[in-house]
Amino acid sequence: MPRVSWHNFTGGLVTTTLASRYDLQKFGTFLQACTNVIPNIHGDIERRPGMEYIATLSGCAYLLPFQFSSAPEDNFILAFQCSCTIVYCGTNGCCVGCVVGCTHPYCMNHLCEVDYAQVADVVYFAHCCYPLYKLSRTDKSNASGYCWCMQCVALNQSLCAPSTPTVTATCGMVCGCCDWNSQLGCYNCCYCCEYTMHLCSCLGYKVSAVDCDGIESLPSCARCITFRYPTDWVAGDHVTVCWSCVSGACEYNIYRDSAGYYGLIGVACGCTCTRFVDENYEPDMTVTPKENWNPFESNNNPCSVTFHHQRLTIGGTKDAPSSFYMSRTGDFESFRKSRPLQDDDPVEYMVSSNAVDDIHWMASFGSLFLGTSGAEYTADSSGAAITPSDVRINTQSYWGSKNLKPLIIGSAILHEQRLGSHIREIAYNWEIDGYAGNDLSLLAPELVEGHKITQWAYQQSPGSNIWIVRDDGVLLCLTYMREQNIYAWSKHTTKGRVISVCVLCGESEDILWLVVARQVNGQEKYFLERMHLRLQEDEDVTDSFYVDSGVVITNSNRATTVCGACHLCGETVSVLNVGSPEGEQIVGVNGSITLQYAPSGKVVIGLPYDSIISPLPIETDTQQAGSTTGMHRAYGKTTIRFHRSLGGQYAATKQGDLGREDFWEDAEYYDIPYLPEYWGEPCKLFTGDIDVVLPSGQDTDTSIILKQSQPLPFRITSITTNVDFGETP
Numbered sequence: 001m002p003r004v005s006w007h008n009f010t011g012g013l014v015t016t017t018l019a020s021r022y023d024l025q026k027f028g029t030f031l032q033a034c035t036n037v038i039p040n041i042h043g044d045i046e047r048r049p050g051m052e053y054i055a056t057l058s059g060c061a062y063l064l065p066f067q068f069s070s071a072p073e074d075n076f077i078l079a080f081q082c083s084c085t086i087v088y089c090g091t092n093g094c095c096v097g098c099v100v101g102c103t104h105p106y107c108m109n110h111l112c113e114v115d116y117a118q119v120a121d122v123v124y125f126a127h128c129c130y131p132l133y134k135l136s137r138t139d140k141s142n143a144s145g146y147c148w149c150m151q152c153v154a155l156n157q158s159l160c161a162p163s164t165p166t167v168t169a170t171c172g173m174v175c176g177c178c179d180w181n182s183q184l185g186c187y188n189c190c191y192c193c194e195y196t197m198h199l200c201s202c203l204g205y206k207v208s209a210v211d212c213d214g215i216e217s218l219p220s221c222a223r224c225i226t227f228r229y230p231t232d233w234v235a236g237d238h239v240t241v242c243w244s245c246v247s248g249a250c251e252y253n254i255y256r257d258s259a260g261y262y263g264l265i266g267v268a269c270g271c272t273c274t275r276f277v278d279e280n281y282e283p284d285m286t287v288t289p290k291e292n293w294n295p296f297e298s299n300n301n302p303c304s305v306t307f308h309h310q311r312l313t314i315g316g317t318k319d320a321p322s323s324f325y326m327s328r329t330g331d332f333e334s335f336r337k338s339r340p341l342q343d344d345d346p347v348e349y350m351v352s353s354n355a356v357d358d359i360h361w362m363a364s365f366g367s368l369f370l371g372t373s374g375a376e377y378t379a380d381s382s383g384a385a386i387t388p389s390d391v392r393i394n395t396q397s398y399w400g401s402k403n404l405k406p407l408i409i410g411s412a413i414l415h416e417q418r419l420g421s422h423i424r425e426i427a428y429n430w431e432i433d434g435y436a437g438n439d440l441s442l443l444a445p446e447l448v449e450g451h452k453i454t455q456w457a458y459q460q461s462p463g464s465n466i467w468i469v470r471d472d473g474v475l476l477c478l479t480y481m482r483e484q485n486i487y488a489w490s491k492h493t494t495k496g497r498v499i500s501v502c503v504l505c506g507e508s509e510d511i512l513w514l515v516v517a518r519q520v521n522g523q524e525k526y527f528l529e530r531m532h533l534r535l536q537e538d539e540d541v542t543d544s545f546y547v548d549s550g551v552v553i554t555n556s557n558r559a560t561t562v563c564g565a566c567h568l569c570g571e572t573v574s575v576l577n578v579g580s581p582e583g584e585q586i587v588g589v590n591g592s593i594t595l596q597y598a599p600s601g602k603v604v605i606g607l608p609y610d611s612i613i614s615p616l617p618i619e620t621d622t623q624q625a626g627s628t629t630g631m632h633r634a635y636g637k638t639t640i641r642f643h644r645s646l647g648g649q650y651a652a653t654k655q656g657d658l659g660r661e662d663f664w665e666d667a668e669y670y671d672i673p674y675l676p677e678y679w680g681e682p683c684k685l686f687t688g689d690i691d692v693v694l695p696s697g698q699d700t701d702t703s704i705i706l707k708q709s710q711p712l713p714f715r716i717t718s719i720t721t722n723v724d725f726g727e728t729p
Contacts, residue, residue: 006615007718009034009045012479012488014443014616016659019701020629022619029488030443032703033614033664037714039479039488040463044643046715047611047708048477048492049532051514051548054093056567057081057526061515062111062455063502066090066123066137075504077513078123078135079528080104080111085135087148090504090511093530099148105130112454112500115361115405117305117312119332124153126305128318132296155333156292159209159217162252165243167205169227172236201229204257205241205278206289209249215331217246219255219262219289230280239278245271252276258283261339290336295325295348303403307332308364309385311347315370316359323350324359324370324379326386343387351377351393360403363413369426371401371415376426378435396435399424407458407466412437412482414466421449427482440478444489447476457503459510462534467512473497475514494548495519495607499526509533518549518607521570535713541579541646541685542602546711550606560598565605566591574608576711577601580682581647584608604711611708612664613716614653617701618723628725632698636722637691640672640706644685647712648672651705652696664705668695685713698726 011029021027031039039045061079066087068074075090078099085099106114106127115126121137132153137146203226206219220243228237241254251269254276255262263283268276296302296317302325303316312332315324326347328334335346351357357372367378368386376397381390400418407414412427422445425437441448452471459465468476475492496518503510512531517524532545545552553564555578565573568587575582575593578601585593593605619628635652649669657663672690674683696702704721708714 003720003722004618005718005720007720008043009039009613009615009716010041010043010479010484010486010488012039012444013447013490015446016616018443019616019658020619022621022629027616027619030616031614032616032658033612033705034488034490036490036492036609036611037613038463038465038477038490041479041481041484041486044715044717045613046534046643047546047713048490049534050546050550050606050609050711051494051516051529052532052545053527053529053549053551053567053606055088055095055528057086057515057528060108060499060517060526061086061528062108063500063513063515064116064123065457065502065504066135067118067504068121068137070505072505072507077502077504077528079515080106082108085148085150088528091506093513093528096145099135099150104150105133113303113403115304115306115403117307119307119312124305124312124332126302126314128301128303128316131299131301132305132314153333155294155296156336157333158215159211159246159248161218162207162209162220162243162246164221165205165207165223165241167203167223167225168240168242169203169225170236170238170240171228172234172238201226203227203230203239204262205239206255206262207241207243207276208253208255208289209246210251210253211248212250215334216253216290217249218292218336222257222262233280237280241276241278243274245274253287253289254278255289256281256283258285261285262289263287285340286342288338288340288342290334290338293335293337293346295320295335304359304362306362306364306368308362308368311386313362313364313368315362320350321358322353322356322372323348324362324368329385341388343385343389345388347386347388347391349379349391349393353395360401361406361415363406363408365408365413369396369406369413371406373418374398374400376401376415376435396426397437402453404453404456407456409458409460409464409466409480410482414440414480416453420452421445423448423453423478425482438487440480440487441489447489447491455500455502457501457512459503459512461509467501467503469498469501473499473517475501494609496527496549506533508536516549520568525567527567535644537644541682541712544576544579544711544713545604546609546708546713547574547576547604547606548609550604553603553605554601555595555598555603556600558598558600560595561592562595562603562605563590563592565593568605568607571607573605574711576604578603581710581712606711608709608711611714613706614664615703615719617653617658617703622725625725630700632700632726633696633702634698634724634726635694635696635702635704636724638694638704638719638721639689639691640716641689641718641720643687643715643717645687645712645714645716646674646683646685647710648706648708648714650692650694651707652694653699653701653703653705655697655699655701658701664707667705669705669707670695694721 013034014030064078066076077088079086135150204222208219209217263285264287265281302314312327329344357374361371363369367380370377402416404416423440429436456468466478475498479488499515651667
């Protein structure tokens with residue numbers, strides 16, 4: 001009997017149509033069942049942590065992260081509900097307030113399509129059915145915490161423009177014989193008999209106000225004066241410009257016209273300085289007054305928003321779906337233009353293609369990436385940054401994209417393909433000197449085909465996992481590490497439907513937050529929950545948390561009755577009492593349960609869930625009989641190597657189980673045997689090998705099933721077995 005081993009599970013869940021593709025290099029890592037377990041990047045596989053109950057919501061909600069920095073105390077959860085937005089603390093899940101100002105305008109079925117981009121304390125939201133909105137966090141106004149406000153974005157806001165200035169010209173070449181001829185617009189002068197008449201031109205001046213943040217107002221109306229052209233000025237010639245004070249101004253910019261354009265000639269500093277003397281300063285034509293421009297008027301709402309090269313970048317509007325717009329550099333809500341155009345002016349560009357490709361998402365990734373309905377593009381320039389006169393569009397692929405916000409992970413961008421049937425990556429390929437990528441759902445297409453992905457979030461630590469919400473409430477996980485060619489799928493179910501997810505930075509690892517709809521005592525309720533931290537190496541079995549919608553109760557007085565699970569009244573729950581499972585109980589009307597024994601310590605109560613692992617049947621080419629496909633096989637001694645695990649069961653699949661959904665439910669299971677270190681003491685977390693004998697018959701497609709139903713950890717590093725191949729039928 002040859003001895004074979006499954007020691008790498010990074011192939012993850014695959015379609016059972018690959019059961020005969022043992023020619024694939026990764027075939028030995030594939031699983032036919034991978035439910036409520038996470039394939040790790042090192043090759044092992046472990047049970048996913050449970051979901052910790054945080055709060056009961058008033059209705060369905062959609063989560064978005066607010067991440068100011070990597071510090072956990074600066075991160076918050078925005079829970080968009082039907083008529084309000086609730087803010088929760090990212091460390092303990094406590095409600096820290098409601099967003100004031102206006103209630104968010106979005107319908108619940110549109111929230112999953114809302115794009116967003118954050119800069120510091122402001123988050124911008126875009127959807128083609130609504131104007132551009134923003135949510136702002138202001139400084140702590142009182143002891144209750146920050147003030148949160150959501151409002152419609154009003155572009156091009158600034159100080160009021162100064163009133164039309166007064167302009168006075170003073171001639172420095174004046175003698176007793178000189179007098180001003182207002183009809184001719186000149187001086188009748190006999191100064192040293194050098195000139196008999198000095199013809200003059202019309203000079204125009206404008207003034208703008210600048211606030212303390214450097215935001216400039218629109219210019220005043222021009223004030224013109226007839227005077228000698230600046231090239232004819234002599235010593236003493238000057239023009240005095242005066243204007244009225246503008247509230248909130250810290251300085252003023254003064255402009256003079258030159259060949260039809262206005263250029264900066266000086267700055268008057270100070271809020272009370274409202275006078276400037278032009279002594280023939282040369283106009284700087286690279287700094288000119290601004291003119292209002294709003295490309296989003298008349299309900300021309302955008303569907304995508306991001307930041308690129310210090311500009312707010314907006315694209316995919318209703319009237320111009322293949323165009324994108326970029327704000328002024330460093331002034332995100334200003335789309336004012338200069339005349340003539342300057343490099344820091346707003347940008348407008350339409351992506352040209354054989355068809356009108358609607359922009360569905362944008363991402364800043366060196367270049368500006370544009371995901372459209374028909375292709376993926378990059379927008380860059382021949383210089384250091386995109387300018388109004390320097391934009392280059394290059395096609396990278398023709399897969400097409402949906403309007404799911406992309407994920408930027410390491411050196412790749414992940415996006416959903418146009419018809420929603422595949423997840424693709426975009427990464428730079430040195431061989432083609434361009435961007436290319438893999439279809440990450442190729443090995444498990446049934447997980448996404450026929451379904452809509454409503455939201456996803458990336459959990460970088462501890463396992464580089466992408467959590468994906470399907471439209472039917474199923475939660476998927478993709479363990480992804482491109483440099484190691486790892487993309488392993490797993491399926492995660494719970495007693496309810498997952499509605500929304502988001503990830504925030506935690507103290508030791510990233511935290512996955514969820515909104516879950518659950519049927520509790522016949523009524524649908526919406527819970528805010530978070531996935532518990534994974535069991536650490538220095539923790540013991542009493543720290544295990546492997547229940548959903550669970551709570552931790554400290555039984556300090558050795559009571560036999562404990563309360564604290566009111567949100568699960570009437571539901572059957574699993575109980576872990578100071579590290580020992582007590583089986584299933586029904587929660588009483590007051591949220592209480594009765595313990596079988598009552599030591600002092602930690603009690604974990606929550607909904608049970610099953611974790612299932614089952615590799616594909618072993619297939620290979622043998623020297624004697626050739627291919628093993630279709631041959632009967634039976635398993636002998638099987639060695640399972642665990643890491644800090646306890647509990648669990650094993651079984652063997654039957655003839656006909658291959659390809660059958662939920663084939664593990666009616667299997668005949670046997671307990672995995674554990675022994676305490678000393679007789680009479682409870683079992684501790686076990687690391688090492690345990691031998692079992694599979695009850696398998698001579699079937700052609702039999703395999704092993706490992707199951708964990710108790711609220712205990714379960715981590716497998718390898719499965720090794722003796723297999724006996726028999727005759728073909």
